[in-house]
Ligand code: C2E
Ligand code: CA
Ligand code: CA
């Protein structure tokens with residue numbers, strides 16, 4: 197790793213210049229990425245550990261950049277967020293995910309839930325409810341086929357507004373999941389007021405399970421907490437059999453993690469659904 201201490205002034209400023217340059221290249225590319233069809237949606241299965249059935253998928257954005265190749269969201273979502281580009285991009289993800297689910301259902305595949313991430317900027321968009329509603333209508337799916345994922349931190353930046361927004365979405369029939377849960381330690385009182393159907397345990401808690409006693413306690417508490425507010429709970433980032441056994445032993449059966457499947461392009465999901473649904 198490069199030191200960023202006192203004695204590296206010239207070196208570091210060059211590094212910063214390069215970083216800023218790279219950022220500029222990405223931002224200008226991102227403006228055109230949507231129109232040029234460079235953005236694609238992958239889907240990661242959510243599995244019922246009791247049966248092995250796929251019960252849902254989460255839509256996860258990827259960017260096939262003409263020069264830089266296959267980019268994961270952590271390298272461009274923050275830029276999309278800063279520039280406001282996440283608004284049109286997020287709307288496109290919503291539409292794409294809803295019509296993808298409609299297409300799978302039309303082919304007779306048994307899949308009833310697609311989850312889509314909403315960023316903090318989208319939560320501040322006054323037209324969000326309208327856009328979500330239209331995406332569902334246009335695709336011709338049921339509102340409860342769509343689950344909207346909001347992060348714990350986004351909610352608690354602006355709790356009153358976000359609670360009102362989520363209530364509106366729930367009135368329209370959509371589901372709500374609280375993503376990356378456990379990082380911000382929401383107060384119980386606020387959590388009780390949040391209209392959430394599902395809590396997603398943040399994947400960083402699974403890295404050292406079952407050896408790290410603190411993480412063990414946190415995960416156990418989150419599972420309990422979800423139960424006490426009547427929310428479903430899903431474990432994200434389960435990578436091995438030990439982690440799976442740990443959560444299943446504690447009554448959490450829904451799993452999204454590499455142990456089962458990585459995020460996959462739509463045609464691979466389709467093949468997978470065909471293969472697994474008649475078991
Ligand atoms: P997230 O919403 O927490 O999504 C789950 C991330 O965990 C995905 O990373 C997924 O590939 C990864 N993951 C799942 N299982 C495992 C596992 O067993 N081990 C490990 N190490 N990782 C696992 P991905 O696809 O790189 O996405 C990163 C983040 O980018 C997402 O985190 C989400 O915050 C954001 N993102 C992705 N797509 C969208 C989008 O369409 N809109 C917005 N606003 N954000 C998005
Ligand atoms: Ca998510
Ligand atoms: Ca997450």
Ligand code: CA
Pocket residue numbers: 376
């Ligand atoms: Ca995240």
